[in-house]
Amino acid sequence: MPAYNAAKTLEDTFRAIPPGYYDEVVVVDDHSGDDTAERARRLDLKAIRHPHNVGYGGNQKTCYMEALRDGADIVVMLHPDGQYDPAIIPEMIRPIQEGTADMVLGSRMMRPGAAARGGMPVWKRAANRFLTAVENLAMRRRFSECHTGYRAYSRRFLETVPFLRNANGFVFDTEVIFQAVHFGLPVVEVPISTRYFADASSVGFATGVVYGLGTLLTALRFVLHRWGIVPCAKFRP
Ligand SMILES: Nc1nc2c(ncn2[C@@H]2O[C@H](COP(=O)(O)OP(=O)(O)OP(=O)(O)O)[C@@H](O)[C@H]2O)c(=O)[nH]1
Numbered sequence: 001m002p003a004y005n006a007a008k009t010l011e012d013t014f015r016a017i018p019p020g021y022y023d024e025v026v027v028v029d030d031h032s033g034d035d036t037a038e039r040a041r042r043l044d045l046k047a048i049r050h051p052h053n054v055g056y057g058g059n060q061k062t063c064y065m066e067a068l069r070d071g072a073d074i075v076v077m078l079h080p081d082g083q084y085d086p087a088i089i090p091e092m093i094r095p096i097q098e099g100t101a102d103m104v105l106g107s108r109m110m111r112p113g114a115a116a117r118g119g120m121p122v123w124k125r126a127a128n129r130f131l132t133a134v135e136n137l138a139m140r141r142r143f144s145e146c147h148t149g150y151r152a153y154s155r156r157f158l159e160t161v162p163f164l165r166n167a168n169g170f171v172f173d174t175e176v177i178f179q180a181v182h183f184g185l186p187v188v189e190v191p192i193s194t195r196y197f198a199d200a201s202s203v204g205f206a207t208g209v210v211y212g213l214g215t216l217l218t219a220l221r222f223v224l225h226r227w228g229i230v231p232c233a234k235f236r237p
């Protein structure tokens, strides 16, 4: 769980994880202003607090390094803000267990109307569709959405893809999908629901614009790298 100011939602999120489906829960507190790390410790979770705030991508780097170090075979990223339902973790990891995927994306766009029913703002849905269409064109794929925060990775994925070279902000999530495609690692989508509510953390308009532009830039870099025009370290093995 990459966490930032998640004290209010952490416990409920953790308790909703189906027992028996995890060996360890790692909470990385990205220098929150609240007591996120303390609460994680009280729940007996492995809590790591960053000495300074680095951002959502930087937070994931610590999460994955820790999971690899502890011997994880499958790693699920679960936002601690309660937007994604932990009950479907079994479905999220199944394609990896069965060997059909190294990356699983929980898609809010697979079931018609699921994103709207979950309260996803209309501008986010529109931007999501537009950016996903551009990304699909660049990658020659047909993903239903490339912007979900609910993902599962195999150990092989995290050992193959140079994720430490990625952005420390939200664009990290975009970059790993392009890397999956570039390195030829199979990606499977699983339909999920979402929930936007007052205590959930949410990206504001300005951060959304930076993220959108970063996504377009990633698509461009991917294409330029593939065409051998401008090499990009994120796609270097
Ligand atoms: N904003 C922010 N979130 C962080 C950071 N580090 C970790 N996070 C966690 O990352 C998760 C995702 O951030 P959100 O702001 O909810 O963004 P999102 O869920 O991708 O997008 P929305 O659809 O707008 O909710 C949250 O659960 C945070 O707890 C950070 O530095 N900044």
Ligand SMILES: [Mg+2]
Residues within 6 Å of the ligand: 079, 081, 083, 200, 201, 202, 203
């Ligand atoms: Mg959120």
